[in-house]
Amino acid sequence: MENKQINKILSSRKKQIINNIKIEAYAAEGKSIAHLDDGKVLFVENAIPGDVINATVIKSKKSWAEGRISKLVEPSPQRIEPFCEHFGVCGGCKWQMLPYRQQLIYKQQQVADQLQRIGQLEIPAMQPIIGSPHERFYRNKLEFTFSVQRYRTYAEIAEAGDTKFPIEPALGFHAPGLFDKVVEVNKCHLQNEPSNTVLSVLREYTEAKQLPYYDIKGQSGWLRNVIIRVATTGQVLVNIIVQHDSDELRPLLDHVLANVPGISSLNYTINPKMNDTIYDLPVHCYAGREYIEEKLEDFRFKISPKSFFQTNTYQAEALYGVVRDFAGLTGKETLYDLYCGTGSIGIFCSKGAGKVIGIEAVADAIADAKENAAMNGLSNCKFFAGDVIDICTSAFFDEHGKPEVIITDPPRAGMHAKLVGELLQIRAAKIVYVSCNPATQARDLQLLNEVYTVVRLQPVDMFPHTHHIENVALLVLR
Numbered sequence: 001m002e003n004k005q006i007n008k009i010l011s012s013r014k015k016q017i018i019n020n021i022k023i024e025a026y027a028a029e030g031k032s033i034a035h036l037d038d039g040k041v042l043f044v045e046n047a048i049p050g051d052v053i054n055a056t057v058i059k060s061k062k063s064w065a066e067g068r069i070s071k072l073v074e075p076s077p078q079r080i081e082p083f084c085e086h087f088g089v090c091g092g093c094k095w096q097m098l099p100y101r102q103q104l105i106y107k108q109q110q111v112a113d114q115l116q117r118i119g120q121l122e123i124p125a126m127q128p129i130i131g132s133p134h135e136r137f138y139r140n141k142l143e144f145t146f147s148v149q150r151y152r153t154y155a156e157i158a159e160a161g162d163t164k165f166p167i168e169p170a171l172g173f174h175a176p177g178l179f180d181k182v183v184e185v186n187k188c189h190l191q192n193e194p195s196n197t198v199l200s201v202l203r204e205y206t207e208a209k210q211l212p213y214y215d216i217k218g219q220s221g222w223l224r225n226v227i228i229r230v231a232t233t234g235q236v237l238v239n240i241i242v243q244h245d246s247d248e249l250r251p252l253l254d255h256v257l258a259n260v261p262g263i264s265s266l267n268y269t270i271n272p273k274m275n276d277t278i279y280d281l282p283v284h285c286y287a288g289r290e291y292i293e294e295k296l297e298d299f300r301f302k303i304s305p306k307s308f309f310q311t312n313t314y315q316a317e318a319l320y321g322v323v324r325d326f327a328g329l330t331g332k333e334t335l336y337d338l339y340c341g342t343g344s345i346g347i348f349c350s351k352g353a354g355k356v357i358g359i360e361a362v363a364d365a366i367a368d369a370k371e372n373a374a375m376n377g378l379s380n381c382k383f384f385a386g387d388v389i390d391i392c393t394s395a396f397f398d399e400h401g402k403p404e405v406i407i408t409d410p411p412r413a414g415m416h417a418k419l420v421g422e423l424l425q426i427r428a429a430k431i432v433y434v435s436c437n438p439a440t441q442a443r444d445l446q447l448l449n450e451v452y453t454v455v456r457l458q459p460v461d462m463f464p465h466t467h468h469i470e471n472v473a474l475l476v477l478r
Contacts, residue, residue, distance in 0.1 A: 016057055017070050018042075023051040026106045028114060028439075030094055030467035042067050046088070048098055050076025078102055083136070083189065089153055090183040091176035092190065093465035100464055104129050107469040111438045111459045119442030121454060129459040129469075130322070132315045136189045138464065140230055140294065140313050144171055144199060145276070146206075146213040146223035147182035151175035169213040171203050171226075180217050192230050194260050198238060201259045202226060211248060216274075222246060224271055229303060232313045235264040235292035239305045241271050241278060253286050264288050267305050279306055279364070296320065299347055301372050308341045308365060312462045319434070319460045319470060320348040326432045326456055326474040327405050329353050336403035336428070338388055338419070339410050343369030343381065345434070346407070350378050357400055358383040359391055389418050392426065403428045414440030420447045427451060431475040436462075438471050445473060453478055 021034045023044060031043045032051075041064040044055055052074035055067035082088070082096035095103050108129040115123050132138060150170035152160075172185030187196050206213070206223060214221035222243050229237040238256065242249060249268060257266055266287040269278050283290075283305040291304040296317050303309055310316035323345055329335065329352030337346035340358030342365050350356050350373075358381065360366050366385040373381040382400070384391055406428045408415060414437065415423075423431065424447075431452060435441035445454060452475035460470045 017054050018057065018067070019054045020073060021053055021055050021067075023047045023049050023053065023076070025049055026109065028110045028467075036065075039063075040065055044069060046094060046097075048076050048078055050078055085187065086172075086183060086185060089151070089175075090173045090185065092173060095465045095467065100131065100135050103464065104131050104461060107461055107467075108459050110467075110469060111457070111471045114438040115442045115445065115457070117442075118439055119446045119449075121442070121445060121449065123457060124455055126457045126459065129461055130315075130318050131461050132312060132464050134312075134314050135464045137192045138312045138314055139190045140232070140309065141227070141311055142188065142191045142195060143225055143227045144185065145174055145182050145225050146171050146221075147174075147180070148213045148215040148218075148221055149181045151178065151181040151183045171199060171206075171213070180215075191228065194236060194262055195228050195230060197260050198226065198228055198256070201256060202240075205252065205255050205259075209248065209252075211252070214243060216276075219274060222248070225276060227305065229292060229305075231292050231294045231303065233293055233295055234262070235294075236262050237265040237267070237292045237303065237305060238263055239267040239269055239278075239283060241269045241276075243270075243272060245270055257287055264292050265290065265305075269305070296344065296348055299344075299372075299376050301342065301344060301347075302368060302375060304368065306364060307368050308362075310344065310462070315460065315462050316344070319462065319472070320345055322458045322460060322472045323407060323432050323434060324349045324352065326458070326472060327352070327407065327430065329405065333404040334401040336406045338406060338408040340369060340383065341365050341409075343372050343383055345409060346381060346383075347372055347376060347378060349407070350376075350381055353380065353405075355401060356381040357403070359388050360385060361387055389416075389422055392422060402426065405430045405432070407432045407434065409434040410440075410444075412437040412440065415444050417447075420444055423448065424451050427477060429477055433473045433475065435471050435473070436468065438469065441471060441473065445475070448475060451478060452476065 023032045023034050025033055027033045031045050032047045034042045044067045053069045054071040056070045057065050057067050059066040079097050080099055087096050115121055148169050150168040170182040170184040172183045175181045175183050212221040214224045224243055225241040227239040267283050267285050269281055269283050291302045294301045294303050332354045334355045335353040337358040340346055340360045343358050346356040346358045358369055363385040366383045369383040454473050455476050456474035458472045462470050
């Protein structure tokens with residue numbers, strides 16, 4: 001294609017199509033790349049190396065552009081048939097068209113590329129990525145949404161032409177990038193039963209009774225969300241969220257109990273707010289216990305409706321095993337667990353530590369951490385709610401001891417710059433950095449490079465069929 005034609009297409013305000021583009025390589029975050037004739041890089045989601053596509057340009061900058069597949073002209077030899085009927089629509093499991101082994105290759109490449117390109121680090125030889133033993137039905141928690149607006153696909157809209165769609169409710173996942181439309185989910189391959197049974201029972205009952213689904217734009221309706229937790233212990237927790245109390249609530253809950261076998265904890269939450277968060281709302285236990293239990297090795301953990309816990313329990317043991325191995329504990333060390341959540345990593349490593357100090361900003365999570373430590377009979381674990389910068393003072397160290405090993409497991413945004421500065425001052429002998437975002441991990445490792453050397457790296461895949469990847473880095477003082 002002539003450069004002038006490409007430039008005309010890319011500079012047009014209208015979304016234009018470039019034909020017969022060959023995808024060359026995987027980039028990161030689920031995007032692959034092609035190079036246009038003028039040297040501009042085109043990033044495309046849902047494409048894989050070897051694909052030949054027609055691409056609709058949705059964003060254009062000086063040296064790069066983003067596109068969306070408008071037609072798959074010639075599939076890559078790597079492509080396989082997706083196993084889910086909702087593939088390409090619901091926004092989850094975006095790599096079902098790739099064999100799992102190839103997904104792992106690209107994920108390992110993503111970690112190495114980002115550590116070297118963003119962190120500008122000389123990294124040690126990376127260990128082969130640890131793949132998940134369960135490629136499907138691996139999540140212990142899912143949240144589904146009731147919506148008055150079912151998401152319509154591009155094909156449906158094109159076929160309808162000028163015909164207006166009737167209002168049609170849906171129970172499923174939010175459509176990608178849309179807060180008010182939901183993709184109707186018939187069967188999800190992410191969570192073990194009775195997850196899909198809960199969906200079908202709720203859908204049939206609410207449709208038969210004509211119970212109103214929620215309209216988040218109009219702030220009207222009744223049924224809002226359902227959260228399902230299925231533990232590897234076989235225990236099941238269900239929390240149904242509604243906009244207000246109603247005479248219909250108890251019959252609905254009774255129907256779920258009678259038609260879904262194996263529910264250990266059935267709960268409901270009244271959420272009159274304009275958003276879907278429930279962390280500041282009380283949860284009411286309707287039947288069973290107020291929590292379920294999960295296990296990692298011999299450790300037991302209490303999981304309540306609002307608890308945070310690693311989403312892939314099967315693979316959490318592998319991830320935490322890497323952390324424990326990297327920490328190299330001898331039974332004497334004072335171990336600090338930063339961003340400790342409900343204390344799972346610190347508790348998992350507790351048998352090898354002299355003392356575990358967990359710090360977390362969310363007070364409810366710390367309450368769970370203390371209960372989890374007590375449940376496991378651990379006297380060497382203490383947990384504190386607050387900001388690390390505020391807690392880690394000289395007086396605190398005098399009372400509890402300075403850390404010899406630090407584990408940090410921050411959110412996707414990485415560590416706050418002040419915390420990085422604090423770690424440089426504390427100078428623990430080892431830092432084990434657990435990251436769910438290699439890009440922000442690379443940034444933080446570059447900052448820590450002033451004092452620390454990265455000596456071991458281990459990627460761990462927690463989420464098959466997605467572009468997400470965890471990486472564990474061991475840093476030692478220079």
